[in-house]
Amino acid sequence: MEKKTQDLERIPKEKFEFAQLDEAIHDKKFDTKTRGFFADAMIRFRKNQSSVIAAYIIALLVLYAIIVPIIAPIKMDNKDKVFINTPPFIRAIAEKGWGIFDGAVVHESQNETQMNYWRGIGIETGYDPVVEILGTSETVSRYRGKDKISYFYKMSTNRYYDTGVVYRVFSYNEFQNIQDWQNETGIQVIYPYVEPESINGINDNPNIWYEVDSKGAAQLDKDGNFVPVYSTNAAIEGAPYNSIRIAGDDGSYIYSVRKSGSVQARVCYYNYYTYVNGYEPMYILGTNSMGEDLFCAIGVGARFSLIFAILVSAINLTIGAIYGAIQGYYGGAVDMVLDRFADLCSGIPMIVVTVLFQLHLAAKVGTIGAFLFAFVMTGWIGMSALVRKQFYRFKSQEFVYAARTLGASDKRLMFKHIFPNAIGTIITSCALVIPSVILSETTMTYLGIVNISDFAGSSIGTLLSKAQSAMTTSPHAMLYPSIYFALLLICFNLFGNGLRDAFNPTTRGVED
Amino acid sequence: MGKYAVKRILLMLMTLFIITFMCFVLIRMLPLANLPLGDPHSDVILARREAAGYNKPYLVQFGIFLKNIFTKGDWGVSDVLYFGQEVSAVFVSKLPATIIVNLYSILLSIPIGIILGILAAIKKNSWIDHTISTLTMVCISVPSFVYAFVIQYFLSYKLGLFPFLMKAGTDWFSWKMFVSMLPAVLSLSMGVIAGFTRTTRAELTEVLTSEFMLLARTKGLTKTQATVRHAMKNCMVVVLPSIFGEFVGIMSGSLIIEKIFSIPGVGQLYLNSINGRDYPMFTMLVVFYTTVGLAASIVVDISYGFIDPRIRMGSKK
Numbered sequence: 001m002e003k004k005t006q007d008l009e010r011i012p013k014e015k016f017e018f019a020q021l022d023e024a025i026h027d028k029k030f031d032t033k034t035r036g037f038f039a040d041a042m043i044r045f046r047k048n049q050s051s052v053i054a055a056y057i058i059a060l061l062v063l064y065a066i067i068v069p070i071i072a073p074i075k076m077d078n079k080d081k082v083f084i085n086t087p088p089f090i091r092a093i094a095e096k097g098w099g100i101f102d103g104a105v106v107h108e109s110q111n112e113t114q115m116n117y118w119r120g121i122g123i124e125t126g127y128d129p130v131v132e133i134l135g136t137s138e139t140v141s142r143y144r145g146k147d148k149i150s151y152f153y154k155m156s157t158n159r160y161y162d163t164g165v166v167y168r169v170f171s172y173n174e175f176q177n178i179q180d181w182q183n184e185t186g187i188q189v190i191y192p193y194v195e196p197e198s199i200n201g202i203n204d205n206p207n208i209w210y211e212v213d214s215k216g217a218a219q220l221d222k223d224g225n226f227v228p229v230y231s232t233n234a235a236i237e238g239a240p241y242n243s244i245r246i247a248g249d250d251g252s253y254i255y256s257v258r259k260s261g262s263v264q265a266r267v268c269y270y271n272y273y274t275y276v277n278g279y280e281p282m283y284i285l286g287t288n289s290m291g292e293d294l295f296c297a298i299g300v301g302a303r304f305s306l307i308f309a310i311l312v313s314a315i316n317l318t319i320g321a322i323y324g325a326i327q328g329y330y331g332g333a334v335d336m337v338l339d340r341f342a343d344l345c346s347g348i349p350m351i352v353v354t355v356l357f358q359l360h361l362a363a364k365v366g367t368i369g370a371f372l373f374a375f376v377m378t379g380w381i382g383m384s385a386l387v388r389k390q391f392y393r394f395k396s397q398e399f400v401y402a403a404r405t406l407g408a409s410d411k412r413l414m415f416k417h418i419f420p421n422a423i424g425t426i427i428t429s430c431a432l433v434i435p436s437v438i439l440s441e442t443t444m445t446y447l448g449i450v451n452i453s454d455f456a457g458s459s460i461g462t463l464l465s466k467a468q469s470a471m472t473t474s475p476h477a478m479l480y481p482s483i484y485f486a487l488l489l490i491c492f493n494l495f496g497n498g499l500r501d502a503f504n505p506t507t508r509g510v511e512d
Numbered sequence: 513m514g515k516y517a518v519k520r521i522l523l524m525l526m527t528l529f530i531i532t533f534m535c536f537v538l539i540r541m542l543p544l545a546n547l548p549l550g551d552p553h554s555d556v557i558l559a560r561r562e563a564a565g566y567n568k569p570y571l572v573q574f575g576i577f578l579k580n581i582f583t584k585g586d587w588g589v590s591d592v593l594y595f596g597q598e599v600s601a602v603f604v605s606k607l608p609a610t611i612i613v614n615l616y617s618i619l620l621s622i623p624i625g626i627i628l629g630i631l632a633a634i635k636k637n638s639w640i641d642h643t644i645s646t647l648t649m650v651c652i653s654v655p656s657f658v659y660a661f662v663i664q665y666f667l668s669y670k671l672g673l674f675p676f677l678m679k680a681g682t683d684w685f686s687w688k689m690f691v692s693m694l695p696a697v698l699s700l701s702m703g704v705i706a707g708f709t710r711t712t713r714a715e716l717t718e719v720l721t722s723e724f725m726l727l728a729r730t731k732g733l734t735k736t737q738a739t740v741r742h743a744m745k746n747c748m749v750v751v752l753p754s755i756f757g758e759f760v761g762i763m764s765g766s767l768i769i770e771k772i773f774s775i776p777g778v779g780q781l782y783l784n785s786i787n788g789r790d791y792p793m794f795t796m797l798v799v800f801y802t803t804v805g806l807a808a809s810i811v812v813d814i815s816y817g818f819i820d821p822r823i824r825m826g827s828k829k
Contacts (some may be wrong), residue, residue: 027806259565341525347527349801351767355786355794356538439655446657447767464657468772471661472669482658483647498650 041424044502049500054491061488065306068299073279076457080281082166085474086159088286094131094158101284104156111152116218117262119166119224121207124191124246125268129156129162147385160281163269164207166190168263172239178267179243182276188244189271191283192230192253192282193264199229206266223348238263242395285332287464288477289470296482297458304394304456308368309437312375313430319376322385325414327384328391345371347383353377354444368455371444375437386429390422431499435492442485460485517814524806528799535798536577537570537581545591553596560589588792593784603781607763610770610777611627612684614762616697621704622755628705629712634739636717644709651706659699660772668695677774696773700766704758713749724747749751753815760808764801 035043047051067078089103110118122128135154139148162241170178178189196203200214210226211219230253240254245253257261273281285294325340354374361370394400397420403417443462444450453462460481467477544566547554565576580586587599594602632644669675679692719725720743728738770779778797785793819820 025705028665111545322581343527343532344585347531347802347806349805351782352535352801354534357541358539396513435653441654443657444770447771449783464661468657468661478661478665482661486654486658489655490650493653494649 024180031334037257037424041502043498045498047294048498048501051494051501054494054498057487057491058495061484061491062306063303064484065299065302065499067219069296069303072293072296072299074277074281074283074293074296075297077293078277078293080273080287081291082163083281083283083287084290084291085470085477086283086478087282088288088307088430088478089160089282090284091280091282099132103158103160103286105162106134106154106156108154109137109152109203110155111150112409113217115153116220116226117164117207117216118155120210120218121162123207123226124207124209125156125164125270126162127161127165127268129268131158131171132156156269160270165209165266165274166269167206167264167271168267169264170256171262174190175239175263175265176254178275179241180245186244187271187274189267190241190255190264191268192246192249192255192304193257193266195231195233195236198231202222213237229258238441242330265491273358285480286474288466289474292458292464293479294480297463298460298481299357301458301460301463301481302458302488304452305438305441308372308441310459311437312379313433314373315372315376316379316383316433317426317430319379321387321419321422323380323390324387324418329395329410329414329418331392331395342381342384345378348374348378350374350378351444351449354449360451366455367450367452371441371450374438379433382433383429386425387419387422390425391418393508394418394421428496428500428503431492431496433497435489438492439489445458513529516817516823520810520814522598524810528806531802532799533748535802536795538572538800539795540566540573542569542789543791543793545791547591551595556596557589566590571639576634587796590790590793592788592790593793594790599792601799603778606778606781608682608684609678609775610764610779611698611762613678613693613769613775613777614700615706616690617700617763618755618758619699620697621708624701625705625708627752629709630708630716630744632709632713633716633720635719641713645713646708648706648713651702652710654702654761655768656699656703656766656769657772659702660678660695660769662697664697664772667698680774680776684772693825696769696775699772700769708754712747714749715750719743719746749816749820752819754777756777756815757808757812760804760811764804804829 040258085103087103088101093100094102107114118130119120121229122130133155137152137154139152140152141167175190181187191209194206194209199208199210199212200216202208202212202216205216208216209228209230211229212461213219218226228248228251232252232254234252234254237254237255238258241255245251256265258264271283283293283295285298287293288297288509296368323338323342339427353369357374357377361373364371389452390412390469400413400417408417433434442459442461442464443460445452446465448465452459452464454479464478464485467474467481544561547557563576564580565573568576577588578590585600586710587603590599590602628644628648632641632648635641666678668676674695675692675697677692678696679689681689683689720739725738725743728742733741767776767779767783769776771783774780778800780803781793782797784790785797796827
């Protein structure tokens with residue numbers, strides 16, 4: 001040990017060599033990538049799986065709101081008088097028989113007459129309305145000294161098919177157009193006419209095309225089949241018919257009758273709808289009590305809500321940030337005076353502001369403008385309080401003093417030096433402000449305090465309040481908007497919490 | 513502390529005064545409701561309007577308005593909805609329904625919320641905690657009309673457990689009334705329960721990890737003793753004020769729930785007064801809502817100081 005040290009002290013000169021002679025030495029550049037504040041936050045955010053999933057779901061919902069109103073097969077304004085409160089229906093899925101998207105409506109205690117009626121529609125139009133027999137019950141009653149057993153069925157019918165055939169009156173031209181369309185597509189719209197006289201004078205039920213008794217019960221032949229009673233009376237025929245004929249027609253059936261300058265015919269409503277609109281009546285999420293297609297309406301309503309919420313948060317953020325910055329930076333008397341004003345604004349309940357603004361401003365700046373003002377009036381306070389707190393925290397730190405010593409102006413100090421430190425907090429609160437704006441907007445439209453339907457087409461709140469009245473008969477009209485809305489709010493809150501944890505790791509898990 | 517409370521209350525009164533004045537002027541600027549000709553009530557209302565100074569400057573009108581309230585408790589007469597009736601009488605008749613429904617909901621929420629919160633905090637990071645936290649998250653986010661729909665459709669319609677709407681009548685404490693209130697109470701409670709759970713859990717987890725808990729354990733207290741005697745007390749410092757705040761808030765009620773379940777309460781009255789343009793009624797309700805909102809925030813702030821003397825309110829930052 002001793003010897004070695006001595007050796008080290010006497011190392012011969014030639015053993016030394018220059019490590020570097022030619023170039024000046026610089027600091028070595030880092031091989032690793034530098035990681036800024038945001039990249040750091042992103043890494044922490046990605047670790048929070050539920051927030052990441054929430055972010056993806058939000059992206060999907062936003063995409064829905066943007067794309068669906070454009071690509072929806074049936075637009076919201078295209079309302080049909082017959083298909084009101086119809087359940088969701090997609091034909092391809094309905095035919096699989098999975099019990100979803102089959103447009104099914106449940107009917108309680110249907111007797112034999114009604115069952116035959118449904119069967120008749122199925123046989124004539126080819127669209128069997130019966131989806132499923134859910135249950136059968138027997139009732140024994142004594143009739144003229146004999147026990148008579150009657151069966152009652154609980155069953156569901158396809159709401160799109162069970163309309164069956166309806167009477168419609170056409171001009172001669174229109175009638176010919178339908179025939180041309182039939183020839184072209186091979187889809188039968190017009191069905192042979194049935195004279196009321198041959199079905200016991202029943203003239204308000206176009207779905208009966210077979211022999212019936214006076215009560216409308218089908219009189220079956222001995223094999224249990226219907227006996228068709230289509231009219232062959234050429235004397236009353238309205239317009240010549242030279243298109244697809246139904247099976248079993250030898251060319252003698254008439255397809256329309258004269259009605260003072262026009263013709264009346266029996267048309268299969270499902271196919272007639274296809275003829276009129278150019279697409280089949282497939283309401284993917286059903287329709288509401290106004291006949292609006294929910295699939296499209298949810299997108300339209302959500303689109304407004306999202307744009308409105310983003311606009312409101314952007315405005316509130318700007319006002320709040322500037323206000324809070326001034327408050328926090330100058331402090332003292334300025335802070336106190338501005339604080340009193342903020343107190344005043346936050347003291348007025350949101351519902352009161354909205355109503356007063358609607359009553360006073362709506363005529364001048366429009367409903368939406370007044371609505372926006374109401375949100376801005378109360379919304380910026382939270383943001384300004386946040387920014388003020390951040391300013392109090394940072395304004396007496398060394399870097400600020402340094403900048404001030406170098407002669408930075410107040411404006412520069414506020415927005416170049418202190419403000420960037422508050423950005424994390426601001427982004428986080430923005431993500432939590434958006435769902436709260438959406439919620440209050442929906443509440444206001446739901447309550448009918450603000451009516452934005454003229455401007456935005458629809459809103460989730462309007463859809464929900466329309467559905468509320470017909471909740472028991474068509475729960476789907478309430479269900480789908482609710483699901484979309486609840487999902488949106490849950491995901492926004494999860495996403496916001498994830499952002500907050502990512503930007504302020506010290507408060508992880510503490511929720512306020 | 514007392515000085516701080518007085519200061520806050522005075523400031524609140526000032527805020528309330530200014531807000532009332534602004535809203536009062538804004539409402540008086542609106543066109544008056546047309547009165548049906550020949551109705552004997554119309555003459556009464558016209559006379560009352562004259563007395564309230566409807567054709568005088570707004571400042572004078574406001575003075576008369578305040579004077580009537582403080583000397584006679586007179587808020588004016590309803591001129592559309594409850595034709596010719598005293599606004600304050602109608603309002604008082606609507607209060608019980610709102611208060612009772614909200615009271616039930618809070619009485620239901622406090623124990624459930626706090627127990628769930630404690631459970632989650634004690635079993636932190638176990639599956640119990642995760643389940644409760646997730647449910648809390650979901651319950652807080654989902655708005656009350658979605659609960660109302662689920663409860664009305666499944667419990668009232670499909671299962672037939674409850675009536676659809678709240679029973680009419682004023683027998684507030686009868687069993688039938690209680691049952692008919694339950695759907696509304698349940699839909700109101702979900703959010704409140706979730707709120708209490710979240711506060712309790714957040715506070716308790718923080719308290720449980722603090723050093724005095726370790727000291728308590730080293731002194732020989734069992735975990736239960738330490739939690740109940742030391743942790744709970746400290747956790748309540750935050751939970752209690754929020755309970756007080758909720759209690760003040762019960763009077764304002766929920767507009768949505770009252771509309772859905774047709775509760776004859778203040779929220780319903782407010783909506784009707786807007787839709788019917790009954791401005792005297794509207795004025796009173798605006799003042800009422802503002803007062804409740806301000807009072808709730810003040811009660812929360814002041815009760816912090818009274819519950820925990822360590823918190824020195826109003827001290828300079």
